[in-house]
Amino acid sequence: MHYTILFIVLALVAPLTKAYQTMRIPNPLRYTFNAYMDKNTTRDNYTLPLTANQFPCKGYLSDMFTDPSGIGRAVTTYQAGRPGWVILTGESLSGSGQVSMSGNNGSLTVIHSFEGNVGTSDQQQLDFMFPVDAPTGPVVLSFTYFPLNSTQVFQSCAAIELLPAEKNATAPTIPFASRPDIFISDMNNSCTRNPAKEVMFPDPGSDFTMNHTVPMADEVDTIIGTCLPVNGFGNGAKDNTTKTIESSPFPTTTSSEFVSQPTPTAMEYHVSISSHHAIPIGDFTRRSNTTSIYNYTHTLTHTHTSSAKPRPTGARNNIIATNTYPTLPISQDGKW
Numbered sequence: 001m002h003y004t005i006l007f008i009v010l011a012l013v014a015p016l017t018k019a020y021q022t023m024r025i026p027n028p029l030r031y032t033f034n035a036y037m038d039k040n041t042t043r044d045n046y047t048l049p050l051t052a053n054q055f056p057c058k059g060y061l062s063d064m065f066t067d068p069s070g071i072g073r074a075v076t077t078y079q080a081g082r083p084g085w086v087i088l089t090g091e092s093l094s095g096s097g098q099v100s101m102s103g104n105n106g107s108l109t110v111i112h113s114f115e116g117n118v119g120t121s122d123q124q125q126l127d128f129m130f131p132v133d134a135p136t137g138p139v140v141l142s143f144t145y146f147p148l149n150s151t152q153v154f155q156s157c158a159a160i161e162l163l164p165a166e167k168n169a170t171a172p173t174i175p176f177a178s179r180p181d182i183f184i185s186d187m188n189n190s191c192t193r194n195p196a197k198e199v200m201f202p203d204p205g206s207d208f209t210m211n212h213t214v215p216m217a218d219e220v221d222t223i224i225g226t227c228l229p230v231n232g233f234g235n236g237a238k239d240n241t242t243k244t245i246e247s248s249p250f251p252t253t254t255s256s257e258f259v260s261q262p263t264p265t266a267m268e269y270h271v272s273i274s275s276h277h278a279i280p281i282g283d284f285t286r287r288s289n290t291t292s293i294y295n296y297t298h299t300l301t302h303t304h305t306s307s308a309k310p311r312p313t314g315a316r317n318n319i320i321a322t323n324t325y326p327t328l329p330i331s332q333d334g335k336w
Contacts, residue, residue: 019147020154021090021097021119022046026076026141028156029060036073047090049152052187055230056108057142057157064138064159074138074161081132081165085125086143090154092119095147096199099128100182101162102140107238108182113204116212119147128207132165133176144182146199151186174206184227184234191225199223 022045027034032043050058063072078084086099097118103109112128126143139162145154180203185191193199198212200222229237 019092019095019150019152020047020049021088021092021095021143021145021147022154022156023086023141023143023158024089024123025085025087026158026160028158029057029063030071031156034071034075036071036075038071041071046154046156050155050187052189052230055155055184055187056182056233057140057155060157061140064140068138072159074159076158077161077163078130079163079165080130080134080136081169082130083127084130084141085127086141088119088124088126088143089122090119090145091122092145092147093149094198095119095145096201097126097143097145098183098201098204099126100142100144101130101134103135103176103179103238106232108140108142108233109176109179109238110182110203110205111179111207113201113208115200115204115208115210116198119145130162131174131176131179132169132172134162135176136162136164142182144184146185146193148198149195151192151195153184153186180205181236181238182234184230185223187230189228189230189235191223191227193224194222197222202227 022028022031024031024033028044028046030037030041030044032045034043037043044058044060046058053059063070066072084099094116095118096116097114098110099112099114100108100110111131111134112126114126118124118126139160140157141160142155142157147154183199183201183203185193185199201208202223227235229235
């Protein structure tokens with residue numbers, strides 16, 4: 001009888017422990033396998049969920065300006081206006097996630113939202129495009145994960161170097177500064193989500209992938225409550241902040257000066273840049289042992305509408321966001 005009860009308890013608990021996903025490539029700050037870690041710093045395997053006092057980036061952002069040539073060093077290089085990718089590792093059933101990067105006014109700006117089918121396999125690869133006018137230089141690349149069957153949140157952040165876009169790159173339809181703030185829930189910030197549904201983000205941004213593994217739910221039912229900023233970040237906090245980043249210890253970089261050219265073809269960039277609702281074709285170069293979330297060859301239009309979606313209202317007029325990381329190493333938005 002005791003063995004039967006123990007078996008039932010373990011069967012109920014086991015699925016709850018299989019919910020985490022973290023970036024493996026690029027290596028996050030203080031990650032166990034980050035080549036720039038030193039023996040005096042505790043390594044993190046990123047298997048534990050995020051807590052409110054750790055947001056953003058588990059509190060590791062300071063490494064980028066206290067030790068920029070050591071544990072805060074950029075682990076890889078990408079280029080604005082070109083494809084980017086992250087490779088995940090972990091154990092989970094499925095979920096939704098966002099890829100964000102450091103942007104204007106000390107914020108984390110969403111560059112691609114993945115609604116559903118994230119974390120369905122180990123070593124899954126998520127492909128996206130770095131915005132042409134994204135800030136360049138040393139920047140933070142963030143991956144946030146919202147697993148199915150859980151209200152936990154996981155975040156991993158990597159220090160990367162983003163090179164300026166090519167001079168003949170096409171100007172963006174949606175300016176970087178107009179992209180949404182990172183979404184965050186379940187951090188004692190007045191909102192939670194329905195664990196039985198894959199998150200549909202209140203504001204997924206102009207670049208997104210919808211690939212639900214469970215029946216698609218109305219977004220009003222996936223997010224419950226009004227999501228407020230956490231520690232001055234996320235959910236519209238950047239819209240109300242007056243903080244500048246001129247005091248950043250990193251030298252202020254300048255974005256490339258672009259010459260407007262005809263929109264590249266899908267063969268050149270594998271995505272129709274003139275349409276931010278296009279799903280990139282799944283033929284990026286990748287490791288043979290990875291699984292890409294892109295399996296579409298057609299255009300998919302998002303169902304969110306500006307009149308119906310319950311946008312996070314954390315930056316409402318009566319809420320003034322304060323940034324707890326005043327020296328976040330980021331560059332100014334591109335100037336056009």
